[in-house]
Amino acid sequence: MPNVDIDAIVFDVLGTLVDEPAGIRAGIRALDPALGSSEVEHLLSLWQRHVDGEQRRVREGVRPYAPSDVLDREAAQLVVDAVGADPALTAELALSGRRLPPWPDTVAGLDRLTERYRLIGLSNASRTSLLELSAHAGLRWHTALSAEEAGTYKPDPAVYRLAVAASGRQPERLLMVATHAWDLRGAQRHGLRCAYVARSVGDPPAAADRFDVYADGLADLAGQLEDADGVFG
CATH class of the missing domain: 1.10.150 (DNA polymerase; domain 1)
Incomplete structure:
Protein backbone atom coordinates (compact mmCIF):
# COMPACT_ATOMS: atom_id res chain seq x y z
CA MET A 1 0.00 0.00 0.00
CA ARG A 99 -32.77 6.59 12.60
CA LEU A 100 -30.06 4.65 10.86
CA PRO A 101 -28.16 1.82 12.57
CA PRO A 102 -24.36 1.95 12.57
CA TRP A 103 -22.46 -0.91 10.99
CA PRO A 104 -21.09 -3.31 13.65
CA ASP A 105 -17.54 -1.95 13.29
CA THR A 106 -18.38 1.75 13.08
CA VAL A 107 -18.26 2.97 16.67
CA ALA A 108 -15.17 0.99 17.67
CA GLY A 109 -13.47 1.94 14.41
CA LEU A 110 -14.04 5.66 14.93
CA ASP A 111 -12.82 5.38 18.52
CA ARG A 112 -9.63 3.71 17.32
CA LEU A 113 -8.98 6.24 14.56
CA THR A 114 -9.69 9.28 16.72
CA GLU A 115 -6.66 8.41 18.85
CA ARG A 116 -4.39 9.39 15.96
CA TYR A 117 -6.36 11.55 13.55
CA ARG A 118 -8.82 14.39 13.42
CA LEU A 119 -12.14 12.98 12.24
CA ILE A 120 -14.46 15.02 10.03
CA GLY A 121 -17.93 13.87 9.01
CA LEU A 122 -18.99 15.10 5.57
CA SER A 123 -22.52 14.20 4.62
CA ASN A 124 -25.28 15.02 2.17
CA ALA A 125 -27.62 14.89 5.18
CA SER A 126 -28.91 18.23 6.41
CA ARG A 127 -27.46 19.82 9.53
CA THR A 128 -30.39 18.66 11.65
CA SER A 129 -30.42 15.16 10.19
CA LEU A 130 -26.65 14.79 10.59
CA LEU A 131 -26.87 15.84 14.24
CA GLU A 132 -29.70 13.41 14.98
CA LEU A 133 -28.34 10.43 13.06
CA SER A 134 -24.90 10.92 14.63
CA ALA A 135 -26.46 10.88 18.10
CA HIS A 136 -28.66 7.89 17.25
CA ALA A 137 -25.73 5.85 15.90
CA GLY A 138 -23.19 7.02 18.49
CA LEU A 139 -20.83 8.56 15.93
CA ARG A 140 -17.80 10.40 17.32
CA TRP A 141 -16.42 13.41 15.45
CA HIS A 142 -14.11 16.35 15.88
CA THR A 143 -16.24 18.17 13.29
CA ALA A 144 -19.37 17.18 11.37
CA LEU A 145 -20.15 19.06 8.17
CA SER A 146 -23.35 19.04 6.16
CA ALA A 147 -23.59 19.66 2.43
CA GLU A 148 -26.32 22.11 3.43
CA GLU A 149 -23.51 24.56 4.22
CA ALA A 150 -22.47 24.48 0.56
CA GLY A 151 -26.02 24.62 -0.77
CA THR A 152 -25.50 21.59 -3.00
CA TYR A 153 -24.75 17.87 -2.80
CA LYS A 154 -21.73 15.63 -3.23
CA PRO A 155 -19.99 15.07 -5.56
CA ASP A 156 -20.10 18.82 -6.21
CA PRO A 157 -16.61 20.21 -5.43
CA ALA A 158 -18.10 22.83 -3.11
CA VAL A 159 -18.92 20.13 -0.56
CA TYR A 160 -15.37 18.77 -0.41
CA ARG A 161 -14.07 22.33 -0.03
CA LEU A 162 -15.98 22.48 3.26
CA ALA A 163 -13.78 19.73 4.71
CA VAL A 164 -10.58 21.27 3.38
CA ALA A 165 -11.47 24.67 4.86
CA ALA A 166 -12.48 23.17 8.22
CA SER A 167 -9.27 21.18 8.48
CA GLY A 168 -6.95 24.11 7.72
CA ARG A 169 -4.83 21.67 5.71
CA GLN A 170 -4.04 21.15 2.05
CA PRO A 171 -6.36 18.63 0.32
CA GLU A 172 -3.62 16.02 -0.01
CA ARG A 173 -3.33 15.95 3.79
CA LEU A 174 -6.90 14.65 4.05
CA LEU A 175 -8.09 11.08 3.52
CA MET A 176 -11.66 10.75 2.27
CA VAL A 177 -13.29 7.48 3.36
CA ALA A 178 -16.41 6.22 1.62
CA THR A 179 -18.15 3.10 0.38
CA HIS A 180 -19.31 4.97 -2.72
CA ALA A 181 -16.78 5.09 -5.54
CA TRP A 182 -18.61 8.11 -7.04
CA ASP A 183 -17.99 10.00 -3.77
CA LEU A 184 -14.30 9.11 -3.77
CA ARG A 185 -13.93 10.19 -7.38
CA GLY A 186 -15.38 13.58 -6.46
CA ALA A 187 -12.96 13.94 -3.54
CA GLN A 188 -10.07 12.75 -5.68
CA ARG A 189 -10.79 15.42 -8.29
CA HIS A 190 -10.45 17.99 -5.51
CA GLY A 191 -7.05 16.60 -4.46
CA LEU A 192 -7.98 14.51 -1.40
CA ARG A 193 -6.45 11.10 -0.76
CA CYS A 194 -9.08 8.36 -0.90
CA ALA A 195 -9.94 5.12 0.92
CA TYR A 196 -12.65 2.76 -0.24
CA VAL A 197 -14.37 0.78 2.52
CA ALA A 198 -16.46 -2.15 1.36
CA ARG A 199 -20.08 -2.25 2.51
CA SER A 200 -22.96 -4.31 1.18
CA VAL A 201 -24.83 -1.13 0.18
CA GLY A 202 -21.94 0.69 -1.46
CA ASP A 203 -20.93 1.62 -4.99
CA PRO A 204 -17.88 -0.59 -5.71
CA PRO A 205 -14.83 0.80 -7.52
CA ALA A 206 -14.54 0.37 -11.26
CA ALA A 207 -11.52 -1.22 -12.87
CA ALA A 208 -10.18 2.23 -13.78
CA ASP A 209 -10.36 3.59 -10.21
CA ARG A 210 -7.10 4.09 -8.35
CA PHE A 211 -7.67 4.83 -4.68
CA ASP A 212 -4.98 5.04 -2.00
CA VAL A 213 -6.51 2.44 0.32
CA TYR A 214 -8.94 -0.45 -0.12
CA ALA A 215 -10.33 -1.78 3.16
CA ASP A 216 -12.82 -4.43 4.26
CA GLY A 217 -14.03 -2.30 7.17
CA LEU A 218 -12.92 0.31 9.66
CA ALA A 219 -10.72 -2.09 11.63
CA ASP A 220 -8.92 -3.00 8.43
CA LEU A 221 -8.62 0.68 7.51
CA ALA A 222 -7.15 1.55 10.92
CA GLY A 223 -4.71 -1.34 10.69
CA GLN A 224 -3.53 -0.34 7.23
CA LEU A 225 -3.00 3.26 8.31
CA GLU A 226 -1.05 2.12 11.36
CA ASP A 227 1.09 -0.14 9.19
CA ALA A 228 1.70 2.75 6.78
CA ASP A 229 2.77 4.88 9.74
CA GLY A 230 0.45 7.77 8.80
CA VAL A 231 1.43 10.93 10.64
CA PHE A 232 -0.93 12.93 12.85
CA GLY A 233 0.18 16.54 12.54
Missing part, protein backbone atom coordinates in the same frame (compact mmCIF):
# COMPACT_ATOMS: atom_id res chain seq x y z
CA PRO A 2 1.33 3.51 -0.80
CA ASN A 3 2.41 5.65 2.12
CA VAL A 4 -0.57 7.71 3.29
CA ASP A 5 0.79 10.67 5.21
CA ILE A 6 -2.30 12.50 6.47
CA ASP A 7 -3.51 14.81 9.20
CA ALA A 8 -7.26 14.16 9.14
CA ILE A 9 -9.81 11.64 7.93
CA VAL A 10 -13.00 12.78 6.21
CA PHE A 11 -15.85 10.29 6.43
CA ASP A 12 -18.88 9.90 4.27
CA VAL A 13 -21.70 8.97 6.62
CA LEU A 14 -24.73 7.55 4.79
CA GLY A 15 -23.88 4.01 3.75
CA THR A 16 -20.28 4.18 4.94
CA LEU A 17 -20.86 4.48 8.69
CA VAL A 18 -24.58 3.80 8.97
CA ASP A 19 -26.80 1.32 7.13
CA GLU A 20 -29.14 3.78 5.43
CA PRO A 21 -31.30 1.20 3.60
CA ALA A 22 -31.87 -0.76 6.83
CA GLY A 23 -33.20 2.32 8.62
CA ILE A 24 -35.56 3.24 5.81
CA ARG A 25 -36.75 -0.37 5.49
CA ALA A 26 -37.63 -0.35 9.18
CA GLY A 27 -39.69 2.80 8.68
CA ILE A 28 -41.52 1.30 5.70
CA ARG A 29 -42.29 -1.91 7.59
CA ALA A 30 -43.66 0.11 10.51
CA LEU A 31 -45.91 1.91 8.03
CA ASP A 32 -47.59 -1.37 7.11
CA PRO A 33 -46.37 -4.59 8.81
CA ALA A 34 -48.29 -6.65 6.24
CA LEU A 35 -45.90 -5.64 3.44
CA GLY A 36 -43.86 -8.48 1.98
CA SER A 37 -40.09 -8.30 1.47
CA SER A 38 -40.36 -7.64 -2.26
CA GLU A 39 -42.85 -4.84 -1.65
CA VAL A 40 -40.56 -3.26 0.94
CA GLU A 41 -37.63 -3.41 -1.48
CA HIS A 42 -39.72 -1.80 -4.21
CA LEU A 43 -40.73 1.03 -1.89
CA LEU A 44 -37.15 1.47 -0.69
CA SER A 45 -36.05 1.77 -4.33
CA LEU A 46 -38.79 4.34 -4.92
CA TRP A 47 -37.44 6.40 -2.01
CA GLN A 48 -33.82 6.11 -3.09
CA ARG A 49 -34.52 6.95 -6.74
CA HIS A 50 -36.39 10.08 -5.73
CA VAL A 51 -33.66 11.34 -3.40
CA ASP A 52 -30.85 10.54 -5.83
CA GLY A 53 -32.70 12.15 -8.71
CA GLU A 54 -33.54 15.33 -6.82
CA GLN A 55 -29.97 15.70 -5.55
CA ARG A 56 -28.80 15.43 -9.14
CA ARG A 57 -31.30 18.10 -10.22
CA VAL A 58 -29.95 20.40 -7.49
CA ARG A 59 -26.35 19.84 -8.61
CA GLU A 60 -27.32 20.54 -12.21
CA GLY A 61 -29.08 23.76 -11.25
CA VAL A 62 -32.48 22.49 -12.38
CA ARG A 63 -33.89 22.74 -8.85
CA PRO A 64 -33.00 25.26 -6.13
CA TYR A 65 -31.22 23.72 -3.17
CA ALA A 66 -33.50 21.84 -0.79
CA PRO A 67 -32.01 20.10 2.29
CA SER A 68 -32.22 16.36 2.75
CA ASP A 69 -35.12 16.81 5.20
CA VAL A 70 -37.26 18.11 2.34
CA LEU A 71 -36.20 15.35 -0.04
CA ASP A 72 -36.86 12.68 2.60
CA ARG A 73 -40.31 14.13 3.23
CA GLU A 74 -41.05 14.03 -0.50
CA ALA A 75 -39.80 10.44 -0.73
CA ALA A 76 -41.87 9.44 2.29
CA GLN A 77 -44.94 10.98 0.66
CA LEU A 78 -44.35 8.90 -2.46
CA VAL A 79 -44.12 5.74 -0.34
CA VAL A 80 -47.22 6.58 1.67
CA ASP A 81 -49.16 7.26 -1.52
CA ALA A 82 -47.94 4.00 -3.09
CA VAL A 83 -49.04 2.01 -0.04
CA GLY A 84 -52.31 3.90 0.31
CA ALA A 85 -51.57 4.63 3.96
CA ASP A 86 -52.85 7.53 6.06
CA PRO A 87 -51.11 10.73 4.85
CA ALA A 88 -50.68 11.69 8.50
CA LEU A 89 -47.99 8.99 8.71
CA THR A 90 -45.75 10.77 6.20
CA ALA A 91 -43.89 12.91 8.75
CA GLU A 92 -43.06 9.93 10.95
CA LEU A 93 -41.88 7.86 7.99
CA ALA A 94 -39.64 10.72 6.83
CA LEU A 95 -37.82 10.59 10.18
CA SER A 96 -36.62 7.06 9.45
CA GLY A 97 -33.91 8.75 7.39
CA ARG A 98 -32.40 9.89 10.69
